Amino acid sequence: MEAEPRQDRIVLNVSNLTTRFLTPRGTVTAVDGVSFSLAAGETLGIVGESGCGKSQTLFSIMGLLPSNARVGGSIGFEGQELIGLPPGEMNRLRGIRLALVFQDPMTALNPYLTVERQLCEVLEYHKGLSRADARAEALEALRRVHMPEPERQLRRYPHELSGGMRQRVVIAMAMIGKPALLLADEPTTALDVTIQAEILDLLAEQSDSGTAIVLVTHDLGVVARLCDRVAVMYAGRVVEQGPTRAVFHAPRHPYTQGLLAALPRLDDLASAGRKPIEGQPPDLLALPPGCAFSPRCPLADGPCREMSPELLSRDGGCAVACHHADGRGGVS
Amino acid sequence: MTADSGWRRLLRNPMAMAGLTVLGLILLLALFGPFLAAHEIDEVFWDRIGAPPDFAAGFYFGTDANGRDLFARTLAGARVSLLVGTAASLISLVIGVTYGAIAGYLGGRIDAVMMRIVDILYSLPFVFFVILLTVYVGRSLSTIFITIGAVIWLDMARIVRGQTLSLKQREFIEAARAFGATDRRIILRHIIPNLWGPVIISMLLVIPDAILTESFLSFLGLGVQEPNTSWGVLIGDGAQNMMETPWMLLFPGAFLALTLLAFNFLGDGLRDAMDPKE
Amino acid sequence: MTTPDDLLRVEGLSVDFPVSGGLWGRKRAVHAVRDVSFTLSAGETLGVVGESGCGKSTLGRAVLNLIRPTAGRIWWNGSEPAAESLERQRLLRREMTVIFQDPLASLDPRMTIGAQVGEPLDIFEPALPEDEKRRRVAAVLERVGLSADAVGRYPHQFSGGQCQRVGIARALISNPRMIVCDEAVSALDVSIQAQIVALLGDLSREMGVALLFISHNLAVVRQISDRVMVLYLGKVMEIAGRDSLYGAPRHPYTRALLSAVPVPDPDVERNRRRFHLIGDLPSPLDPPKGCVFHTRCPHAVDRCRTEVPDLSGLEGRHHVACHLWRELEFSPSPA
Numbered sequence: 001m002e003a004e005p006r007q008d009r010i011v012l013n014v015s016n017l018t019t020r021f022l023t024p025r026g027t028v029t030a031v032d033g034v035s036f037s038l039a040a041g042e043t044l045g046i047v048g049e050s051g052c053g054k055s056q057t058l059f060s061i062m063g064l065l066p067s068n069a070r071v072g073g074s075i076g077f078e079g080q081e082l083i084g085l086p087p088g089e090m091n092r093l094r095g096i097r098l099a100l101v102f103q104d105p106m107t108a109l110n111p112y113l114t115v116e117r118q119l120c121e122v123l124e125y126h127k128g129l130s131r132a133d134a135r136a137e138a139l140e141a142l143r144r145v146h147m148p149e150p151e152r153q154l155r156r157y158p159h160e161l162s163g164g165m166r167q168r169v170v171i172a173m174a175m176i177g178k179p180a181l182l183l184a185d186e187p188t189t190a191l192d193v194t195i196q197a198e199i200l201d202l203l204a205e206q207s208d209s210g211t212a213i214v215l216v217t218h219d220l221g222v223v224a225r226l227c228d229r230v231a232v233m234y235a236g237r238v239v240e241q242g243p244t245r246a247v248f249h250a251p252r253h254p255y256t257q258g259l260l261a262a263l264p265r266l267d268d269l270a271s272a273g274r275k276p277i278e279g280q281p282p283d284l285l286a287l288p289p290g291c292a293f294s295p296r297c298p299l300a301d302g303p304c305r306e307m308s309p310e311l312l313s314r315d316g317g318c319a320v321a322c323h324h325a326d327g328r329g330g331v332s
Numbered sequence: 333m334t335a336d337s338g339w340r341r342l343l344r345n346p347m348a349m350a351g352l353t354v355l356g357l358i359l360l361l362a363l364f365g366p367f368l369a370a371h372e373i374d375e376v377f378w379d380r381i382g383a384p385p386d387f388a389a390g391f392y393f394g395t396d397a398n399g400r401d402l403f404a405r406t407l408a409g410a411r412v413s414l415l416v417g418t419a420a421s422l423i424s425l426v427i428g429v430t431y432g433a434i435a436g437y438l439g440g441r442i443d444a445v446m447m448r449i450v451d452i453l454y455s456l457p458f459v460f461f462v463i464l465l466t467v468y469v470g471r472s473l474s475t476i477f478i479t480i481g482a483v484i485w486l487d488m489a490r491i492v493r494g495q496t497l498s499l500k501q502r503e504f505i506e507a508a509r510a511f512g513a514t515d516r517r518i519i520l521r522h523i524i525p526n527l528w529g530p531v532i533i534s535m536l537l538v539i540p541d542a543i544l545t546e547s548f549l550s551f552l553g554l555g556v557q558e559p560n561t562s563w564g565v566l567i568g569d570g571a572q573n574m575m576e577t578p579w580m581l582l583f584p585g586a587f588l589a590l591t592l593l594a595f596n597f598l599g600d601g602l603r604d605a606m607d608p609k610e
Numbered sequence: 611m612t613t614p615d616d617l618l619r620v621e622g623l624s625v626d627f628p629v630s631g632g633l634w635g636r637k638r639a640v641h642a643v644r645d646v647s648f649t650l651s652a653g654e655t656l657g658v659v660g661e662s663g664c665g666k667s668t669l670g671r672a673v674l675n676l677i678r679p680t681a682g683r684i685w686w687n688g689s690e691p692a693a694e695s696l697e698r699q700r701l702l703r704r705e706m707t708v709i710f711q712d713p714l715a716s717l718d719p720r721m722t723i724g725a726q727v728g729e730p731l732d733i734f735e736p737a738l739p740e741d742e743k744r745r746r747v748a749a750v751l752e753r754v755g756l757s758a759d760a761v762g763r764y765p766h767q768f769s770g771g772q773c774q775r776v777g778i779a780r781a782l783i784s785n786p787r788m789i790v791c792d793e794a795v796s797a798l799d800v801s802i803q804a805q806i807v808a809l810l811g812d813l814s815r816e817m818g819v820a821l822l823f824i825s826h827n828l829a830v831v832r833q834i835s836d837r838v839m840v841l842y843l844g845k846v847m848e849i850a851g852r853d854s855l856y857g858a859p860r861h862p863y864t865r866a867l868l869s870a871v872p873v874p875d876p877d878v879e880r881n882r883r884r885f886h887l888i889g890d891l892p893s894p895l896d897p898p899k900g901c902v903f904h905t906r907c908p909h910a911v912d913r914c915r916t917e918v919p920d921l922s923g924l925e926g927r928h929h930v931a932c933h934l935w936r937e938l939e940f941s942p943s944p945a
Contacts, residue, residue: 049799050770148889162890163662192661192826194887197870218800221872225879244876260874262804264829266856267873274833276804280769296801503715510674511780512703512733521729525720606720 011212013037016073030056032236043213045227053236099174103186105166109158116154141172164195235282235292242318252325341605348601354594365407374559412562420542428488436496536599618650623682642668644844655821657835665844704784711793713773717765724761730784771802788820843902850928860930
């Protein structure tokens with residue numbers, strides 16, 4: 001599971017994905033040459049801080065970008081190229097083969113429809129089920145997300161549900177078409193930790209049943225809990241990518257090391273001396289030449305300020321974009 | 333510091349500067365009109381009733397249906413219209429902003445009472461109100477100021493109150509309170525500076541509104557009295573004969589349109605200049 | 611009784627928010643904070659944790675006198691502000707200041723950084739000469755790690771982390787004795803969050819400022835606090851020294867909370883024991899009878915449904931509000 005994903009079950013293959021936004025102040029490269037592939041049942045975590053491009057990567061895959069966005073590269077989904085796909089066909093994929101869960105469940109729910117109508121609409125529209133069949137399937141979908149009293153919840157409106165229950169409904173909706181790929185954008189950030197734990201368990205169950213998941217989050221703990229592999233992003237680029245265990249136990253990029261050292265942890269009894277990463281987050285309109293992390297990096301030297309490091313494969317299935325990372329792990 | 337950078341931003345805005353220039357020119361024309369015009373506003377030329385422009389004779393804009401010089405009358409009208417517009421915007425600025433900000437900030441019962449007063453003033457039949465005033469005060473320019481002044485600040489008060497209510501919910505107002513700021517300080521230093529955008533826009537709506545109200549009152553015979561005139565009166569006269577003598581509508585109409593346009597450009601520029609995010 | 615080193619003493623504090631029940635509905639109230647008591651010594655940092663709706667922010671606002679409590683008493687430095695004139699209460703605001711969650715929203719968008727940081731001086735020391743005021747603003751900005759040219763700039767020209775530094779500078783300039791940090795680092799990215807937590811810790815140590823550190827992030831609270839108070843539905847569940855609370859949590863809710871936080875270590879995560887809670891948070895309009903936590907507690911017995919548990923003291927300053935803490939299996943560490 002921790003090596004490269006098995007080729008025969010590849011669901012998603014993203015290669016050299018580049019997303020630019022044309023803004024009045026100049027062109028912003030939000031996603032810069034991101035590549036990864038994902039097999040059925042596998043969970044990839046994309047982590048990074050605000051503005052690093054993690055959510056834009058997800059929206060690029062989903063084809064949900066504003067009109068000033070320009071996408072380059074390739075997104076292969078079940079053998080089909082998604083970039084340049086006509087909106088009609090993209091719509092057919094969304095909601096059936098491809099599903100999305102947002103941070104705020106209310107953005108995915110229509111406040112004027114009951115839970116039953118929201119769930120059944122997908123089934124009636126995409127699968128042509130009758131009303132009664134759709135209702136039975138909707139009920140089953142709610143049971144699968146462990147919704148308490150599912151019959152009663154079908155009749156309720158989104159505002160009558162708690163945040164955690166709403167997110168369950170959204171996941172039920174996302175999973176109702178039995179998608180091959182679930183894209184989740186900070187699905188638990190708006191929830192309390194005790195509810196977050198339940199939703200993470202729920203996502204793990206979906207993955208066990210064979211759905212591939214891309215999980216975008218800022219929380220390294222969530223990645224450790226749920227993801228087989230992880231990609232760490234900074235200023236639009238993947239700086240380190242590999243099996244979660246390898247990346248967390250022997251991070252090779254100074255940014256990954258810095259993040260893990262800065263994070264206060266509950267399991268670390270000598271928690272006093274956390275080391276913050278100095279400096280300010282990068283401004284995408286004024287990136288420094290060379291490595292984008294170099295102004296904050298303790299190891300930065302001449303080459304770092306001139307040449308942007310490439311993401312190179314190292315041993316253990318990891319890839320690191322740093323001039324100072326050697327082949328064997330750790331930073332020389 | 334705020335004012336300095338604000339002015340610099342305004343000076344760099346070509347549209348706003350064009351608007352300011354046009355308004356300045358119109359103001360100069362209005363002030364020095366009597367010296368520029370070749371004829372008096374009430375001098376009747378019996379041989380030139382409704383005549384087209386004649387530069388040689390000094391009738392740059394032609395004459396009106398009573399044979400009076402339209403150029404002189406347009407400039408005289410500018411004085412009245414600009415005066416009404418300025419007075420109205422000042423009244424709505426001073427009374428409307430203060431009233432709305434106090435009602436919105438204090439809220440509760442005080443707000444309820446203050447806004448019911450506004451509702452009552454709103455619901456008074458305007459024309460009836462004007463007629464009453466003319467009976468007691470008499471027909472004059474000051475009647476117009478009092479009438480327009482009495483109702484023109486109501487819109488501003490409502491807009492400002494609404495904005496204040498939403499500003500009050502913002503965290504930086506609670507922060508100011510938590511750091512010991514008095515109500516007075518919060519209104520003056522935090523609420524009012526953050527109201528500039530909507531206030532300037534509504535001020536711009538107030539000026540044409542006031543100018544048009546004045547022409548309506550004058551048309552009813554309750555406002556400016558002959559031989560004095562205003563753009564509203566001139567446009568009203570011109571509109572009646574627009575097929576035969578189009579210049580009688582064209583010149584005062586162009587002045588009014590130009591003024592309103594200039595106010596709009598200047599207002600947009602001011603609003604942008606006052607927003608530090610621009 | 612108030613001991614001399616208690617800077618703040620809160621006793622039996624309750625805050626209700628009336629909710630209109632519609633035209634015919636009966637008057638109801640959200641019980642945001644219920645019967646909360648604690649003390650804060652000079653220079654101490656007390657962490658207040660809990661999930662949304664537990665009343666932690668309301669508690670902070672009541673302590674700051676921004677909302678009026680329904681019941682209970684608050685002593686500040688040995689006297690009761692509520693008994694004094696409104697003007698005296700306002701003057702206390704130089705001694706207890708606040709840092710808000712959203713760094714940008716808590717700054718006036720149309721006021722320069724210098725003017726905002728200097729505002730407490732304008733309010734409390736209006737006689738201060740202009741150049742002395744400028745000097746103090748520059749000094750406090752430097753202390754929080756901002757350059758002096760920030761003075762003439764506006765909040766939107768700064769990143770979230772820098773705005774929070776401005777917020778801290780504003781909270782510091784009047785030399786307060788206590789700062790209420792209301793989710794002060796929750797809106798910040800991890801790398802910036804660590805910078806701000808480190809800064810707050812340094813400031814508290816150097817200047818002897820007490821912090822009431824309100825947060826939903828248990829890991830951050832652990833990093834900065836001397837003592838920690840756990841709230842649930844407006845009530846104190848457990849209050850103890852930091853190491854005692856995190857090392858040996860006694861209340862089932864604290865344990866569930868701690869075990870729910872994901873740890874950034876895949877091996878630890880795979881092998882962790884979790885205490886699962888049942889169901890959702892009950893409505894604060896109609897909190898459960900007895901122990902408020904009994905509807906979600908995996909250990910609840912009949913007594914929990916009828917009888918409200920008192921905060922009972924263990925060894926040290928560890929207090930827990932649970933009927934069963936003696937019987938429950940002792941778990942030394944949540945990890």
